Amino acid sequence: MKRVFKDTTIITMNSNRECYQDGGLVVEDATISKVGRVCPEDLATADEVISLPGRVILPGLVNTHVHTSQQLARGLGDDVSVFTWFYNRIWPFESHMTEEDSYISTLLSACELIRSGVSTFAEAGGQYINGMGKAVTQAGIRGILTRSVMDIGEGPMKMLDPVEKLMASQEEMLDLWHNQANGRIKVWFALRTLLNNSEKLVLKTFQLAEKHGVGVHMHLSEILEEVEVIRKRAGFSPVGYLAQLGALVPYLLAVHAVWLSEEDINLLATHDVKVSHNPAAALRVLGFPKVTEMMARGICVGLGTDGAPSNNRMNILDEMWLTTLLHKGRLHDPMAMPAETVLQMATIDGARCLHWENEIGSLEKGKKADFVVLNPNTVGMMPVHDLVSNIVNSMHSDNVESLVVDGLFVLKEGKILTIAEDDVIKESGERARAIAKRAEIHLTPRFPLC
Amino acid sequence: MKRVFKDTTIITMNSNRECYQDGGLVVEDATISKVGRVCPEDLATADEVISLPGRVILPGLVNTHVHTSQQLARGLGDDVSVFTWFYNRIWPFESHMTEEDSYISTLLSACELIRSGVSTFAEAGGQYINGMGKAVTQAGIRGILTRSVMDIGEGPMKMLDPVEKLMASQEEMLDLWHNQANGRIKVWFALRTLLNNSEKLVLKTFQLAEKHGVGVHMHLSEILEEVEVIRKRAGFSPVGYLAQLGALVPYLLAVHAVWLSEEDINLLATHDVKVSHNPAAALRVLGFPKVTEMMARGICVGLGTDGAPSNNRMNILDEMWLTTLLHKGRLHDPMAMPAETVLQMATIDGARCLHWENEIGSLEKGKKADFVVLNPNTVGMMPVHDLVSNIVNSMHSDNVESLVVDGLFVLKEGKILTIAEDDVIKESGERARAIAKRAEIHLTPRFPLC
Numbered sequence: 001m002k003r004v005f006k007d008t009t010i011i012t013m014n015s016n017r018e019c020y021q022d023g024g025l026v027v028e029d030a031t032i033s034k035v036g037r038v039c040p041e042d043l044a045t046a047d048e049v050i051s052l053p054g055r056v057i058l059p060g061l062v063n064t065h066v067h068t069s070q071q072l073a074r075g076l077g078d079d080v081s082v083f084t085w086f087y088n089r090i091w092p093f094e095s096h097m098t099e100e101d102s103y104i105s106t107l108l109s110a111c112e113l114i115r116s117g118v119s120t121f122a123e124a125g126g127q128y129i130n131g132m133g134k135a136v137t138q139a140g141i142r143g144i145l146t147r148s149v150m151d152i153g154e155g156p157m158k159m160l161d162p163v164e165k166l167m168a169s170q171e172e173m174l175d176l177w178h179n180q181a182n183g184r185i186k187v188w189f190a191l192r193t194l195l196n197n198s199e200k201l202v203l204k205t206f207q208l209a210e211k212h213g214v215g216v217h218m219h220l221s222e223i224l225e226e227v228e229v230i231r232k233r234a235g236f237s238p239v240g241y242l243a244q245l246g247a248l249v250p251y252l253l254a255v256h257a258v259w260l261s262e263e264d265i266n267l268l269a270t271h272d273v274k275v276s277h278n279p280a281a282a283l284r285v286l287g288f289p290k291v292t293e294m295m296a297r298g299i300c301v302g303l304g305t306d307g308a309p310s311n312n313r314m315n316i317l318d319e320m321w322l323t324t325l326l327h328k329g330r331l332h333d334p335m336a337m338p339a340e341t342v343l344q345m346a347t348i349d350g351a352r353c354l355h356w357e358n359e360i361g362s363l364e365k366g367k368k369a370d371f372v373v374l375n376p377n378t379v380g381m382m383p384v385h386d387l388v389s390n391i392v393n394s395m396h397s398d399n400v401e402s403l404v405v406d407g408l409f410v411l412k413e414g415k416i417l418t419i420a421e422d423d424v425i426k427e428s429g430e431r432a433r434a435i436a437k438r439a440e441i442h443l444t445p446r447f448p449l450c
Numbered sequence: 451m452k453r454v455f456k457d458t459t460i461i462t463m464n465s466n467r468e469c470y471q472d473g474g475l476v477v478e479d480a481t482i483s484k485v486g487r488v489c490p491e492d493l494a495t496a497d498e499v500i501s502l503p504g505r506v507i508l509p510g511l512v513n514t515h516v517h518t519s520q521q522l523a524r525g526l527g528d529d530v531s532v533f534t535w536f537y538n539r540i541w542p543f544e545s546h547m548t549e550e551d552s553y554i555s556t557l558l559s560a561c562e563l564i565r566s567g568v569s570t571f572a573e574a575g576g577q578y579i580n581g582m583g584k585a586v587t588q589a590g591i592r593g594i595l596t597r598s599v600m601d602i603g604e605g606p607m608k609m610l611d612p613v614e615k616l617m618a619s620q621e622e623m624l625d626l627w628h629n630q631a632n633g634r635i636k637v638w639f640a641l642r643t644l645l646n647n648s649e650k651l652v653l654k655t656f657q658l659a660e661k662h663g664v665g666v667h668m669h670l671s672e673i674l675e676e677v678e679v680i681r682k683r684a685g686f687s688p689v690g691y692l693a694q695l696g697a698l699v700p701y702l703l704a705v706h707a708v709w710l711s712e713e714d715i716n717l718l719a720t721h722d723v724k725v726s727h728n729p730a731a732a733l734r735v736l737g738f739p740k741v742t743e744m745m746a747r748g749i750c751v752g753l754g755t756d757g758a759p760s761n762n763r764m765n766i767l768d769e770m771w772l773t774t775l776l777h778k779g780r781l782h783d784p785m786a787m788p789a790e791t792v793l794q795m796a797t798i799d800g801a802r803c804l805h806w807e808n809e810i811g812s813l814e815k816g817k818k819a820d821f822v823v824l825n826p827n828t829v830g831m832m833p834v835h836d837l838v839s840n841i842v843n844s845m846h847s848d849n850v851e852s853l854v855v856d857g858l859f860v861l862k863e864g865k866i867l868t869i870a871e872d873d874v875i876k877e878s879g880e881r882a883r884a885i886a887k888r889a890e891i892h893l894t895p896r897f898p899l900c
Binding site: 324421 | 737
């Protein structure tokens with residue numbers, strides 16, 4: 001199957017950051033075979049020619065931190081203390097989810113990802129990789145799935161287990177799902193947070209990740225309490241502690257990375273650890289991470305939405321805008337975080353965070369055909385004096401016209417082709433209410449009901 | 451004309467904050483005649499009955515600070531210094547606009563306002579009230595129009611004039627446009643900023659505003675330089691200076707109010723000055739205003755988007771989300787800015803900022819029929835455990851199904867009825883390019899073009 005997309009603006013995000021006006025893209029099956037100018041021969045030999053005047057093609061966006069299993073808990077933990085969020089809302093909710101709930105939750109999450117132009121996401125760690133894997137297979141996007149593991153402290157009741165059991169279950173899921181769905185699904189190891197992870201679990205995780213050649217997804221230096229507890233427990237900062245254990249490695253994706261000392265940043269840079277920045281969650285509850293400082297040290301930083309109850313939007317387009325705002329505001333410098341840097345974080349650097357940059361993150365010959373077709377002709381995005389800035393600062397989901405992943409349309413001209421969206425919305429509401437009921441979570445209405 | 455809206459959730463934002471599930475709203479011509487439960491007699495006597503199951507009706511949102519004349523400059527001042535923003539981008543752009551440009555710019559702005567559920571906005575001050583007035587008349591929404599005036603310092607070249615001429619032109623516009631379009635248009639006086647306004651101009655403005663019984667719209671304590679210059683020029687902070695002039699009055703809308711001392715906050719509270727908070731502009735360039743502290747002192751704070759080149763979204767839904775995030779982040783407290791407070795700012799407190807709370811800002815018998823019909827059944831907003839939180843934190847323009855202003859649909863089931871949206875988008879692009887060309891503004895492409 002050979003498809004030619006033509007008459008369109010193309011932002012490649014390749015190493016030279018080349019763009020084409022009135023350009024073209026040739027896709028053969030799942031792979032890009034040409035970027036830039038199409039010739040008469042391409043058109044003559046194509047099975048399909050798609051003309052996209054006035055549109056813009058950019059690489060599929062990468063969301064490096066998503067809790068798909070928390071999608072049904074959107075709004076359950078708003079305007080409450082961190083304690084209430086964990087103990088009375090999210091842990092009970094996650095504890096009462098079934099594998100089928102996880103499947104529907106991931107489908108709903110996938111719809112929001114697709115509509116925001118995300119072709120690849122990294123799961124923060126739910127309980128049911130089978131549920132997630134089934135949903136991602138159907139959705140047609142790429143996902144790195146993980147099971148969230150913890151062996152000490154408190155957390156969702158079903159997640160705490162002895163190390164051996166946790167490692168066995170993750171290896172089992174790796175066997176089952178890694179490289180499935182035409183390679184769209186990968187399985188990584190995950191650590192929830194050092195507050196919940198023993199030294200034995202951390203060591204075993206990195207040992208097995210190395211053995212299997214996959215990455216480790218981990219919340220790190222997320223909240224101040226974590227820094228205090230680990231300093232007391234181990235005598236180091238969380239980052240310093242991982243360094244001592246030999247666990248600062250290039251295939252570690254450290255999520256949030258808020259409470260870092262200069263020395264911590266040095267350690268992350270030296271060991272080429274990747275960082276996932278989640279600006280909404282940072283503003284809402286965590287604190288302001290030193291992202292520009294990390295990037296100045298050469299640390300690769302991608303963007304993430306976190307989970308719905310921490311944000312409450314799972315929309316990477318909003319996170320792009322927020323990334324520019326947060327760091328301009330934090331440093332009181334309107335030049336602190338330019339749009340081209342943010343677009344890099346949401347595309348090629350996101351791919352690097354997931355060790356997937358050989359196949360995705362930019363539009364180049366030989367890479368996978370993952371791309372967004374955006375229509376800038378809306379009242380929220382026009383006029384376009386500065387296309388890259390408008391993409392980062394003004395674009396909304398209504399500008400995402402189509403999304404191609406692995407050479408196939410998952411969203412075409414505004415319609416999701418892989419998921420019965422209305423059915424999922426309806427079932428999500430029903431399941432969300434049922435889980436909250438089982439978990440005995442009751443919210444007090446904010447306004448009186450008549 | 452009597453219309454009944456029924457079978458819907460209603461958030462009134464009245465003084466008791468009452469909500470109705472499966473409720474109804476009766477509208478007679480431009481006025482609400484009943485809120486809550488409709489009876490058989492209402493249905494029998496109605497000209498039209500509209501059933502809205504699964505939908506939510508809330509008051510039309512109020513955007514208290516909009517530069518409609520900067521809409522065509524979206525993206526023109528991104529990632530540059532404040533100096534460049536003013537001198538090389540926005541002032542030249544505004545200086546080269548015509549009245550017809552202002553008309554189209556305001557139409558484009560009105561489309562974005564309508565799609566974000568805004569029924570009423572306050573103009574920050576453009577040059578051409580005739581252009582704006584024509585557009586607002588057509589758009590069908592409410593607007594408080596102002597001409598931005600300045601008599602000292604530097605600014606857009608056509609805006610600087612002697613005090614007498616400035617006051618005469620504003621009074622002329624007041625005569626022409628105040629209370630026009632069935633009362634949907636009001637005209638206020640405006641002061642651009644103390645950096646550009648002499649003492650004589652300030653005094654004359656407040657004198658005439660009092661004489662005509664209208665308000666004054668003014669950027670105040672916006673940037674640190676303003677505080678420094680006024681302290682040097684007058685010996686007071688900007689707020690303290692206005693207090694000395696007797697210009698701190700309840701009908702002053704102070705926009706941004708970022709660089710305030712405790713004493714400044716006391717003064718604003720004592721004199722019941724209203725404040726417009728623009729969180730995106732605050733993060734992007736201005737600094738973090740003490741909004742929660744102001745509200746704790748009883749100051750009425752509304753929300754605004756500012757202009758497109760300062761944000762770059764003119765979407766009050768994004769500003770609501772950002773308001774929760776900014777103040778939670780600033781105070782590192784997830785309970786600092788609850789959703790119900792933000793919804794209050796975007797509705798009834800916005801109306802109070804504009805001295806229009808007797809007619810708009812809440813759904814009550816006798817008030818104008820200005821309301822949003824929102825459809826929460828999208829992948830970005832579902833599930834709904836906490837409706838008010840989802841409205842503030844998750845809602846996007848795609849949830850705004852209809853907007854009624856003054857009893858008439860301006861947006862119905864996703865279609866703007868008052869403006870030929872596609873034509874305006876097209877013409878906006880052409881005019882935006884033409885103005886930038888006349889103003890000799892050239893942006894360097896962020897990425898190389900092949």
